[in-house]
Amino acid sequence: xxxxxxxxxxxxxxxxxxxxxxxxxxxxxxxxxxxxxxxxxxxxxxxxxxxxxxxxxxxxxxxxxxxxxxxxxxxxxxxxxxxxxxxxxxxxxxxxxxxxxxxxxxxxxxxxxxxxxxxxxxxxxxxxxxxxxxxxxxxxxxxxxxxxxxxxxxxxxxxxxxxxxxxxxxxxxxxxxxxxxxxxxxxxxxxxxxxxxxxxxxxxxxxxxxxxxxxxxxxxxxxxxxxxxxxxxxxxxxxxxxxxxxxxxxxxxxxxxxxxxxxxxxxxxxxxxxxxxxxxxxxxxxxxxxxxxxxxxxxxxxxxxxxxxxxxxxxxxxxxxxxxxxxxxxxxxxxxxxxxxxxxxxxxxxxxxxxxxxxxxxxxxxxxxxxxxxxxxxxxxxxxxxxxxxxxxxxxxxxxxxxxxxxxxxxxxxxxxxxxxxxxxxxxxxxxxxxxxxxxxxxxxxxxxxxxxxxxxxxxxxxxxxxxxxxxxxxxxxxxxxxxxxxxxxxxxxxxxxxxxxxxxxxxxxxxxxxxxxxxxxxxxxxxxxxxxxxxxxxxxxxxxxxxxxxxxxxxxxxxxxxxxxxxxxxxxxxxxxxxxxxxxxxxxxxxxxxxxxxxxxxxxxxxxxxxxxxxxxxxxxxxxxxxxxxxxxxxxxxxxxxxxxxxxxxxxxxxxxxxxxxxxxxxxxxxxxxxxxxxxxxxxxxxxxxxxxxxxxxx
Numbered sequence: 045x046x047x048x049x050x051x052x053x054x055x056x057x058x059x060x061x062x063x064x065x066x067x068x069x070x071x072x073x074x075x076x077x078x079x080x081x082x083x084x085x086x087x088x089x090x091x092x093x094x095x096x097x098x099x100x101x102x103x104x105x106x107x108x109x110x111x112x113x114x115x116x117x118x119x120x121x122x123x124x125x126x127x128x129x130x131x132x133x134x135x136x137x138x139x140x141x142x143x144x145x146x147x148x149x150x151x152x153x154x155x156x157x158x159x160x161x162x163x164x165x166x167x168x169x170x171x172x173x174x175x176x177x178x179x180x181x182x183x184x185x186x187x188x189x190x191x192x193x194x195x196x197x198x199x200x201x202x203x204x205x206x207x208x209x210x211x212x213x214x215x216x217x218x219x220x221x222x223x224x225x226x227x228x229x230x231x232x233x234x235x236x237x238x239x240x241x242x243x244x245x246x247x248x249x250x251x252x253x254x255x256x257x258x259x260x261x262x263x264x265x266x267x268x269x270x271x272x273x274x275x276x277x278x279x280x281x282x283x284x285x286x287x288x289x290x291x292x293x294x295x296x297x298x299x300x301x302x303x304x305x306x307x308x309x310x311x312x313x314x315x316x317x318x319x320x321x322x323x324x325x326x327x328x329x330x331x332x333x334x335x336x337x338x339x340x341x342x343x344x345x346x347x348x349x350x351x352x353x354x355x356x357x358x359x360x361x362x363x364x365x366x367x368x369x370x371x372x373x374x375x376x377x378x379x380x381x382x383x384x385x386x387x388x389x390x391x392x393x394x395x396x397x398x399x400x401x402x403x404x405x406x407x408x409x410x411x412x413x414x415x416x417x418x419x420x421x422x423x424x425x426x427x428x429x430x431x432x433x434x435x436x437x438x439x440x441x442x443x444x445x446x447x448x449x450x451x452x453x454x455x456x457x458x459x460x461x462x463x464x465x466x467x468x469x470x471x472x473x474x475x476x477x478x479x480x481x482x483x484x485x486x487x488x489x490x491x492x493x494x495x496x497x498x499x500x501x502x503x504x505x506x507x508x509x510x511x512x513x514x515x516x517x518x519x520x521x522x523x524x525x526x527x528x529x530x531x532x533x534x535x536x537x538x539x540x541x542x543x544x545x546x547x548x549x550x551x552x553x554x555x556x557x558x559x560x561x562x563x564x565x566x567x568x569x570x571x572x573x574x575x576x577x578x579x580x581x582x583x584x585x586x587x588x589x590x591x592x593x594x595x596x597x598x599x600x601x602x603x604x605x606x607x608x609x610x611x612x613x614x615x616x617x618x619x620x621x622x623x624x625x626x627x628x629x630x631x632x633x634x635x636x637x638x639x640x641x642x643x644x645x646x647x648x649x650x651x652x653x654x655x656x657x658x659x660x661x662x663x664x665x666x667x668x669x670x671x672x673x674x675x676x677x678x679x680x681x682x683x684x685x686x687x688x689x690x691x692x693x694x695x696x697x698x699x700x701x702x703x704x705x706x707x708x709x710x711x712x713x714x715x716x717x718x719x720x721x722x723x724x725x726x727x728x729x730x731x732x733x734x735x736x737x738x739x740x741x742x743x744x
Contacts, residue, residue: 091120
């Protein structure tokens with residue numbers, strides 16, 4: 045062989061070995077603006093391998109969600125040495141937030157994913173959230189696995205901040221700086237305790253906690269817009285929550301001071317987790333239907349259906365809903381028994397809708413069936429919470445028929461081509477003016493009296509949570525919705541005040557704080573109450589309440605304040621003649637960005653900026669005039685809003701038309717800062733219900 049060729053081959057082999065060695069080393073990601081006293085963004089290499097996931101040997105407090113134990117094999121990956129800190133967050137996201145070494149908290153799952161998107165763009169590396177399986181593997185020490193109950197020790201105090209050892213201020217436990225307890229055998233800190241951490245996985249155990257071993261790189265529906273899994277325990281929860289096998293459910297839009305994130309990266313692009321594009325995940329929102337009798341938001345194309353995949357609870361089981369634009373409808377259950385797949389019709393016929401929230405399927409013979417629904421939308425509505433009038437809610441995804449086993453067996457019936465108006469009239473149903481709904485209705489089935497209560501007990505249900513929820517409709521003029529935290533032994537009001545219902549479907553609570561709290565609801569057998577929420581804290585999320593004796597509610601503690609905990613306003617949008625569909629760019633990487641910072645107060649100033657107005661959504665000159673730009677700050681005084689009363693939507697585009705940022709604002713006057721954007725010209729659209737103003741804003 046030619047000497048030069050041999051030399052080149054040898055050098056290539058050396059370079060490959062060197063590159064491989066470098067790829068498998070711990071490293072520090074350079075972030076701008078960090079001082080010597082702030083934690084660096086360190087990534088720890090974790091050699092893949094096989095381990096037993098689930099309840100540890102000798103662990104006497106495991107929950108059913110940690111069983112059965114099973115074998116999992118993981119590819120090599122990197123994981124953050126520390127929980128992501130406030131300083132690291134600000135370095136990437138910008139803004140004037142806290143810049144200390146405490147974990148970044150008060151973020152939704154979408155916020156966490158948006159951070160990984162922005163960091164990935166800045167570094168040209170594929171950062172993401174850690175998977176549930178990766179978290180536990182790292183917590184157990186990776187290939188150096190041990191049988192510690194906590195990450196690095198059998199003594200929680202050595203490695204975890206929890207409610208039993210966290211310092212308190214004014215009687216309340218306080219989150220601690222990252223990395224102040226002992227690291228585990230991989231040199232990773234706080235995999236037990238300090239704050240919970242979001243994972244990529246949707247909640248559910250049967251699909252991932254399976255009795256059949258041999259799972260490889262498992263992830264449970266990482267891009268599904270549904271409840272997610274949190275890991276690691278928290279400073280304000282008992283040490284048992286910090287065990288290496290413990291995991292909990294969390295509403296995808298939930299955020300508080302006890303949940304943050306930890307970064308991960310796949311070593312190989314062949315890892316399924318590496319194929320998840322965080323910049324392609326954007327939060328869906330409720331939208332407004334048209335005031336007709338066939339809600340086109342939920343109509344399905346010939347090759348698609350709404351799917352409620354129950355595989356996380358019952359492998360091979362799901363519900364399929366097909367709603368043809370021509371009126372044909374079929375709703376069916378699919379399940380596998382003894383290896384045989386069965387399809388059972390639940391409803392078949394033609395469909396119409398009322399008030400943009402009630403779906404009716406009218407059979408050729410027999411009783412009409414009702415389903416209550418709330419679509420969540422981006423460019424299109426591809427996620428929906430729905431509940432039959434006789435059963436519990438489910439979270440449905442718009443999917444191709446070929447993407448769910450057996451869905452193509454759910455065939456549509458022939459349509460009689462009756463108009464939806466004719467179907468509604470025959471069924472005695474009509475639309476109500478939901479923009480100003482009548483406030484006189486009170487569904488008597490909700491009123492349980494002072495001797496009873498509607499309760500969802502996540503503690504007793506062992507449902508992966510530590511909360512107990514309670515609703516009281518003691519009379520026709522007032523209700524209250526309370527949450528009790530088992531660990532902190534505290535209760536707070538989530539809503540209270542006068543209430544009314546519409547069409548045994550829509551519930552509004554008019555809180556004394558001026559906010560509306562809106563829900564879709566259903567009562568089954570006078571003993572079970574379901575609701576689907578419109579609140580910004582958890583739009584589309586649902587709960588199940590059982591009626592029980594008020595004196596039997598265990599360990600109950602009354603709220604100490606009559607003030608309502610701020611969950612954010614209702615995102616309910618009533619039907620209109622045109623409908624309202626959000627236009628969120630999938631390339632924006634999320635629904636918000638720290639490039640925009642809002643604060644109440646202040647007043648509109650005049651001048652500054654080159655602006656022009658547009659009436660593309662109707663003329664509303666009086667509202668549009670309440671915008672001004674000066675010194676890189678735009679003042680917005682909100683008018684009648686798209687997402688809430690007195691709200692507005694601000695969209696920022698670059699000159700190529702790419703959406704850079706989109707943010708919803710509610711009551712008050714807000715300052716929108718452009719100071720953190722790169723220099724250049726930007727197009728800003730401020731959207732109200734009846735008008736849009738377009739401005740050209742130079743960032744100097």
